[in-house]
Amino acid sequence: MHPFEYAAPETLDQALGLLGEHGDEAKVLAGGQSLIPILHYRLARPRVVIDINGLLLGDIVVENGRLGVGALVRYHQLEESDVIARRCPVLGEAARLIGNVRVRTLGTVGGSLVHADPAAELPAVMTALDARLAVASPSGRRTVAAREFFTGPLTTMLTADEIVTGVEMDAVSSYGWAVEELSRRAGDFAVVAVVALVSLDRRGRVDDARVAFGGVADRPVWARAVEDALRGREPTADVLAHAAQTARDALEPPSDAFVSGAYRRHVAGVLCRRALARAVARALGRT
Amino acid sequence: MTDAVATRDALRIVGQPVVRHDARDKVVAATAYAADWALPGMLHAAVLRSPYPSARIVRLETKRATAMAGVAVVLTAKDVPRNTLATDVPGQTTAVGPLRATLHVLAEDRVRHQGEPVALVAAETLELARDAVEAIEVEYEVTPGVFTPEAALAPGAPPVHGTGNLLAQWRIARGDVAKALAGANVVVEGEYTTQLVDAAYLEPESGVAWIDSDGVITIRLSTQVIEHFRDVAEVLQVPQNRVRVIGTYLGGGFGGKEDVTVEAYLGLLTLKTGRPVKMVWTRQESLLSRAKRHPYRLRYRTGANAHGEIVAQQIELLADAGAYAYLSALVLLYSTVTAAGPYRVPAVEVDARVAYTNNPPTSAMRGFGAMQTVFAYESQLDRVARALGMDPVAVRRVNALRRGDTLPVGQVIETHVAIPELCERAWAALGPPTAARAPHIKVGRGLACNFQPYGRIVWLHDWASAWVGFEMDGSLVIRCGCPDVGGGQASSLCQIAAEVLGVTLTRISVHVSDSALTPLAGTTTASRQLYMSGNAVLKTARELRAGLLGVAAAMLGGDADDLDMDEDRVVTRDGRTLAIAGLLAECARVGVPRSHLGVYHAPAGEPVDLATGSGKVFPDYTFGAHAAEVEVDTETGLVRVLGYAAAHDVGRAINPQSVEGQIQGGAVQGLGYGLMEEVVVENGINLTTSFATYLIPTAADVPDVRAVVVESGEGLGPFNARGIGEPPIGPPAAAIANAIEAATGARITRLPITAERVARALGLLD
Amino acid sequence: MIARLVLNGRPREVEVRPNQTLLELLRDTLGIFDVKEGCDEGVCGVCTVLLDGRPVSSCLVLAAGLRGRAVVTLRGLERNGGLHPLQEAFVRHGAVQCGFCTPGMLLTTLAFLEREPRPDREAIRAALEGNLCRCTGYTKIVDAVEAYVRGELGHD
Ligand SMILES: Cc1cc2nc3c(=O)[nH]c(=O)nc-3n(C[C@H](O)[C@H](O)[C@H](O)COP(=O)(O)OP(=O)(O)OC[C@H]3O[C@@H](n4cnc5c(N)ncnc54)[C@H](O)[C@@H]3O)c2cc1C
Ligand code: FES
Numbered sequence A: 001m002h003p004f005e006y007a008a009p010e011t012l013d014q015a016l017g018l019l020g021e022h023g024d025e026a027k028v029l030a031g032g033q034s035l036i037p038i039l040h041y042r043l044a045r046p047r048v049v050i051d052i053n054g055l056l057l058g059d060i061v062v063e064n065g066r067l068g069v070g071a072l073v074r075y076h077q078l079e080e081s082d083v084i085a086r087r088c089p090v091l092g093e094a095a096r097l098i099g100n101v102r103v104r105t106l107g108t109v110g111g112s113l114v115h116a117d118p119a120a121e122l123p124a125v126m127t128a129l130d131a132r133l134a135v136a137s138p139s140g141r142r143t144v145a146a147r148e149f150f151t152g153p154l155t156t157m158l159t160a161d162e163i164v165t166g167v168e169m170d171a172v173s174s175y176g177w178a179v180e181e182l183s184r185r186a187g188d189f190a191v192v193a194v195v196a197l198v199s200l201d202r203r204g205r206v207d208d209a210r211v212a213f214g215g216v217a218d219r220p221v222w223a224r225a226v227e228d229a230l231r232g233r234e235p236t237a238d239v240l241a242h243a244a245q246t247a248r249d250a251l252e253p254p255s256d257a258f259v260s261g262a263y264r265r266h267v268a269g270v271l272c273r274r275a276l277a278r279a280v281a282r283a284l285g286r287t
Numbered sequence B: 001m002t003d004a005v006a007t008r009d010a011l012r013i014v015g016q017p018v019v020r021h022d023a024r025d026k027v028v029a030a031t032a033y034a035a036d037w038a039l040p041g042m043l044h045a046a047v048l049r050s051p052y053p054s055a056r057i058v059r060l061e062t063k064r065a066t067a068m069a070g071v072a073v074v075l076t077a078k079d080v081p082r083n084t085l086a087t088d089v090p091g092q093t094t095a096v097g098p099l100r101a102t103l104h105v106l107a108e109d110r111v112r113h114q115g116e117p118v119a120l121v122a123a124e125t126l127e128l129a130r131d132a133v134e135a136i137e138v139e140y141e142v143t144p145g146v147f148t149p150e151a152a153l154a155p156g157a158p159p160v161h162g163t164g165n166l167l168a169q170w171r172i173a174r175g176d177v178a179k180a181l182a183g184a185n186v187v188v189e190g191e192y193t194t195q196l197v198d199a200a201y202l203e204p205e206s207g208v209a210w211i212d213s214d215g216v217i218t219i220r221l222s223t224q225v226i227e228h229f230r231d232v233a234e235v236l237q238v239p240q241n242r243v244r245v246i247g248t249y250l251g252g253g254f255g256g257k258e259d260v261t262v263e264a265y266l267g268l269l270t271l272k273t274g275r276p277v278k279m280v281w282t283r284q285e286s287l288l289s290r291a292k293r294h295p296y297r298l299r300y301r302t303g304a305n306a307h308g309e310i311v312a313q314q315i316e317l318l319a320d321a322g323a324y325a326y327l328s329a330l331v332l333l334y335s336t337v338t339a340a341g342p343y344r345v346p347a348v349e350v351d352a353r354v355a356y357t358n359n360p361p362t363s364a365m366r367g368f369g370a371m372q373t374v375f376a377y378e379s380q381l382d383r384v385a386r387a388l389g390m391d392p393v394a395v396r397r398v399n400a401l402r403r404g405d406t407l408p409v410g411q412v413i414e415t416h417v418a419i420p421e422l423c424e425r426a427w428a429a430l431g432p433p434t435a436a437r438a439p440h441i442k443v444g445r446g447l448a449c450n451f452q453p454y455g456r457i458v459w460l461h462d463w464a465s466a467w468v469g470f471e472m473d474g475s476l477v478i479r480c481g482c483p484d485v486g487g488g489q490a491s492s493l494c495q496i497a498a499e500v501l502g503v504t505l506t507r508i509s510v511h512v513s514d515s516a517l518t519p520l521a522g523t524t525t526a527s528r529q530l531y532m533s534g535n536a537v538l539k540t541a542r543e544l545r546a547g548l549l550g551v552a553a554a555m556l557g558g559d560a561d562d563l564d565m566d567e568d569r570v571v572t573r574d575g576r577t578l579a580i581a582g583l584l585a586e587c588a589r590v591g592v593p594r595s596h597l598g599v600y601h602a603p604a605g606e607p608v609d610l611a612t613g614s615g616k617v618f619p620d621y622t623f624g625a626h627a628a629e630v631e632v633d634t635e636t637g638l639v640r641v642l643g644y645a646a647a648h649d650v651g652r653a654i655n656p657q658s659v660e661g662q663i664q665g666g667a668v669q670g671l672g673y674g675l676m677e678e679v680v681v682e683n684g685i686n687l688t689t690s691f692a693t694y695l696i697p698t699a700a701d702v703p704d705v706r707a708v709v710v711e712s713g714e715g716l717g718p719f720n721a722r723g724i725g726e727p728p729i730g731p732p733a734a735a736i737a738n739a740i741e742a743a744t745g746a747r748i749t750r751l752p753i754t755a756e757r758v759a760r761a762l763g764l765l766d
Numbered sequence C: 001m002i003a004r005l006v007l008n009g010r011p012r013e014v015e016v017r018p019n020q021t022l023l024e025l026l027r028d029t030l031g032i033f034d035v036k037e038g039c040d041e042g043v044c045g046v047c048t049v050l051l052d053g054r055p056v057s058s059c060l061v062l063a064a065g066l067r068g069r070a071v072v073t074l075r076g077l078e079r080n081g082g083l084h085p086l087q088e089a090f091v092r093h094g095a096v097q098c099g100f101c102t103p104g105m106l107l108t109t110l111a112f113l114e115r116e117p118r119p120d121r122e123a124i125r126a127a128l129e130g131n132l133c134r135c136t137g138y139t140k141i142v143d144a145v146e147a148y149v150r151g152e153l154g155h156d
């Protein structure tokens, strides 16, 4: 690691003050599970590292039917929290698929979103949920829709002096859910990940469906077409397969040295169908 | 069958799953690995490596780096007393002929692969050393490179070295292959591709060097070959007795620590600075620069008659040596000799070549050329069986070698070949078949056999020595220059000595792997260490025992042959005992030595002419059969191994628990090779220089491995053991490929068998 | 600057550089070599320590940020000089070959069993997924954990 100064603010205002002072010469440190490897490889050489772990951003709260998750909530909390299990269990299922147990001890919701790995689970979940990120900067506060936040591989709309303080989303307790992914090795980043949420009306027709993909583009992909293909329809195997096919056809995943775009696309279709089927089964179990 | 079986019941400690003495240290982390070592005033070292696979060094400027505060020294090629390192046959003189196996310690005017070392730095801290590496200015002029062996051998290809790109070629011809193929009932043709693979031990290359009293440059490092002290002395141009290598317990070796790693650099830096120096490679460096397992292209035509008996094999092998020769010629020899499999094949032609490229260099890795061929010959045999409607066990039974058969190279198999029994037992060990858990899941089983030489090529005249001696209190010391790579090498030596000398295991201490203080025993490679050092300790202990019992016989009256040593005593037939301490005191009084240095010489032979099939190449072979049950997701191509059994005839299991451990560990490395491992190189650039991209199996990727240990009582090692270090890594890839075909009808011919490759073979992406 | 931690039960204050990891603090500054270094990127698990009882990669933790938290390394398992029963199980069941992965395996296993005391083999494998072993093929490691869970060695 390159030498740098270390600052550990106690409050958000202090942290924002430091960011305002150092701008793009500073790096925010949360769980460190992406930032420290980057520093080890000397791919980033910040002059100051601002450790935000002393900030009070680690709460999970429910207010007016909305779920708020602080930026410093760790993956293992998503796995273990009762509130999450009741209000938004898809978050727990997604968190269990992230990396290894040590990553889940320290990795944070905010860090995962800001790091914006195109194959990461939480960005895809937040995209499916249409979550809103709360962002603070020395000059004020704003919220950003997850569906707009990610702008490319490892890039977001966040500016150098901003901090994500948390995410807010609808509690989706009445939805069936599933996260399906295929990885090259147990615990690895997904080749393709699919997040599906389905709610049914009283007649068993699809009331709402939300689907997003990870690993198929330079950022998470919201599969709006699936939702349109499902809404109001009876979720038979054929209907689900057709919806998955529609989603798949809209994708043009890139190739890399390990996996071709064509294969990603194929797998996206298969996993989408499976995720929908599981989500529907769960929704039936709930209604 | 042999004396080992006859005396089997009499064995007391050999054959027991005794707890390894080193395991106790390791669970409390008391083992000091090479990097777990520090000396006062120690400097930290770093290496500058080439970012290009093929380039000329136009300018190399170290002034700025040298001037940095805290930097002790910066070295380039011109600072190296003798900048050439011979890599022919580690630890041994050779009669193999001119292998041209040398490389530069530091690059001179050219770099031939990405990661080739260009300069060294030693500084007060590791961070400073890395900063200094960044401050060295190098100007490269990129030159055209060659990145496949096919391209390397094409006319007009840019030469990697001054000579042509063909590094070595071996040929075997036996019988009339064309005629036999013409008369065959089935002929199966296949082309197989195996990938570049890394040893990927968890402990990176590491060591500390210092100058000890009398100017002896002492290097304590993680190595499979302490005999490299001679190579370091040559580089430093100091007398060979002024360099000492202390080998630590290794955090894994698998062939990757057979060639020189950090020792020459450490020797240079400590010599130039006069201070202790530590060098630990990063994982990136390790994955980038250390020699790997050769990728092969294997073309096979296999003919069989209606009974499934192979009548002919025509085989063409092409391997990628990367930028330097290292052990490529020998690796290719192993492939050539094993190419037709552990089967009777009357007519065989093998044409094997290995070429230089600007890819990462390749050299020794577990399996050593005898494993790439398994994927091809076992896939071929399965296809023959399928064409004839035979089951996998039957086709192997009819073809298996038997004692007295002659290999295509002309070597007569002198020991028992357990292939049929191994096949049956491995297959049965899978238990009742698993039902497919969903309609899109298909389940299938596959079998694959192999044979792997153990011990060195006979014309290398291999030997090993050991020292065994009693202290006055009856405790025993073993000294043997054998590196312990984690397979329980040192512990097995204790068991052997305990067996012969009747000493309680806890009263033995063993010192291994020190070129100055332990008698040299050769390398822990080639599955030779138990065979060679084990035999050396056995012979030494027996000779010591004879001397001691002579004294005991005089004390007790009667014949030395009637005495036994057991539980730290001498015991007579009629039950009288003599405490070992008493015997030792008597030895001291009458002047009979209580210690002994012994040398074991492996059976040696003359170099053979492969083409005419003139004789013996290896001392002997270890045979195996593995069976796998897999499920294939026919919608994604994802393969999961549900069950796995690995059977080997180990001759005699000195420590059954260690043997099982070798089999299970080797099989899982083989599964990694089969399913996920690949060093991906694009135009000479390695894209897998981290453990996040170079994937090895985790506990969740593999099933339990049932190790089936068969003891034929025949083998050349101590108590008739056979080498078992390498053999278990051979069959898994083929067993998986065969199981996938059984499940789905799709034949995979390229490793690793990724989900995408299976999906393509299933036609999912058309 | 000063890093504060409770190391194997003992409060410590140690002078560190801002860019020093917990792994470097333990090995280079304190000479605690029961924590190994294998990849420096959180994948291999040989640098595992317990941070407030949960496993972390010490290669990915800044020492400066420890804020007095509890760090346990392998030597924190010592019981009056004897082996912890899980260590005993590893020895007896041949779960140790080169031993480089062993400290991390032991710590990860214990943290896991705190939360899931009666796992089956599959759950054990899943729990150890982040700790690579290149030698054993894992079977005997799972055997050892299972034996410990069954209380074969006087545990419980
Ligand atoms: C071995 C391994 C395997 C992994 N596997 C997966 C996987 O399968 N799936 C997956 O999704 N991820 C995986 N990861 C990455 C992991 O999820 C990281 O935790 C995550 O990407 C970053 O979160 P963090 O809290 O550790 O953030 P850090 O590493 O501390 O920071 C990451 C980036 O975000 C910025 N940042 C962090 N928090 C904030 C904030 N609140 N406001 C503004 N900027 C902020 C930092 O400045 C930095 O640029 C893996 C990591 C490792 C080491
Ligand atoms: S060294 Fe920390 S996980 Fe590998």
Ligand code: FES
Pocket: B202, B251, B252, B486, C095, C096, C097, C098, C099, C100, C101, C102, C132, C133, C134, C135, C136
């Ligand atoms: S025992 Fe060697 S890595 Fe596990």
